[in-house]
Amino acid sequence: MTPVDQYSIDYIKESNKILAKKGKTFFWARFLLKQEHAEDATRLYRFCRYIDDIGDESDDKDHAYQVLSKVISEINTGVSNDPVISDAFKLFSKKNIDLRVPTELIRGVMSDLKPVRIASEDQLLIYCYQVAGTVGLMMSKILDVNDERAYAHAIDLGIAMQLTNICRDVTEDAMMQRRYIPGSMCNNPEPDLLINPDKEIKILISKNLNDLLNMADRYYQSGHDGLCFLPLRTRMGMAIAAFLYRHIGVKLKNKNYEFWMGRVFVPKASKLKLTAQILWRSIFDAGFYKYKEQHQVQLHQALKNLPYANESAL
Numbered sequence: 631m632t633p634v635d636q637y638s639i640d641y642i643k644e645s646n647k648i649l650a651k652k653g654k655t656f657f658w659a660r661f662l663l664k665q666e667h668a669e670d671a672t673r674l675y676r677f678c679r680y681i682d683d684i685g686d687e688s689d690d691k692d693h694a695y696q697v698l699s700k701v702i703s704e705i706n707t708g709v710s711n712d713p714v715i716s717d718a719f720k721l722f723s724k725k726n727i728d729l730r731v732p733t734e735l736i737r738g739v740m741s742d743l744k745p746v747r748i749a750s751e752d753q754l755l756i757y758c759y760q761v762a763g764t765v766g767l768m769m770s771k772i773l774d775v776n777d778e779r780a781y782a783h784a785i786d787l788g789i790a791m792q793l794t795n796i797c798r799d800v801t802e803d804a805m806m807q808r809r810y811i812p813g814s815m816c817n818n819p820e821p822d823l824l825i826n827p828d829k830e831i832k833i834l835i836s837k838n839l840n841d842l843l844n845m846a847d848r849y850y851q852s853g854h855d856g857l858c859f860l861p862l863r864t865r866m867g868m869a870i871a872a873f874l875y876r877h878i879g880v881k882l883k884n885k886n887y888e889f890w891m892g893r894v895f896v897p898k899a900s901k902l903k904l905t906a907q908i909l910w911r912s913i914f915d916a917g918f919y920k921y922k923e924q925h926q927v928q929l930h931q932a933l934k935n936l937p938y939a940n941e942s943a944l
Contacts, residue, residue, distance in 0.1 A: 680714045695743050705733055763785035790850040843882070
């Protein structure tokens with residue numbers, strides 16, 4: 631075995647550990663992917679997590695901004711001394727991933743380096759596209775999807791998952807001076823008011839979470855409509871990941887949207903039950919095997935000029 635081969639194996643092992651620790655839902659679902667897809671998906675996750683951690687874990691936001699700006703420059707030149715970025719270059723080349731897509735991901739993370747006050751639903755959807763729709767696009771390429779009709783649906787699945795994240799993490803985000811709930815929906819409260827909310831804020835934000843999770847459901851459905859473009863085994867894995875993530879919103883709803891009580895999660899026992907449930911449902915779902923729904927143009931009205939957005943919406 632050559633040193634390069636050993637390095638690659640060690641890198642995958644280390645990346646799997648990161649996925650198991652920080653991406654439990656996807657770690658669960660990856661076992662239904664064939665080995666090459668699972669390894670490449672893990673490499674992609676490590677790159678995305680690495681970029682996200684630069685934004686979230688740095689105490690010096692100006693320095694983090696400079697680091698991420700440098701990564702964008704390195705993506706454009708294809709040269710980096712950072713092993714995670716260098717591996718991402720190889721992955722992007724191997725899977726023919728449009729470099730505009732990871733660049734948009736980084737721009738979305740950079741937008742979190744200043745106090746976040748999302749103003750409108752359109753602004754929220756653009757942000758969700760940047761930090762998660764891009765991941766859906768890149769994952770499509772990782773899974774060897776080449777039918778361009780699939781890409782808008784991949785974007786939507788990423789957006790749906792990010793909306794779920796936002797609804798789950800209201801308090802945690804507020805502690806970092808971030809408010810993703812659009813000001814147009816919630817009368818522009820400062821994040822500090824969401825950490826120990828009074829009764830009025832609780833009622834208002836709970837209603838907002840209901841509205842945002844209903845929005846997420848529309849994007850989940852669109853994402854599901856595009857799963858038929860995936861190889862069957864891979865399709866099952868992605869259906870499980872999406873269904874488990876969607877269930878976070880269900881749990882939040884069942885807890886009456888009490889966002890101030892801490893993050894909700896899906897326990898392992900429930901994951902087993904939900905996995906069996908979505909697999910059983912999929913067997914009898916005709917749309918799981920054949921494309922039957924065109925992409926809904928209105929879902930991309932806010933995403934003008936972003937890579938692979940539904941051009942009919944522009």
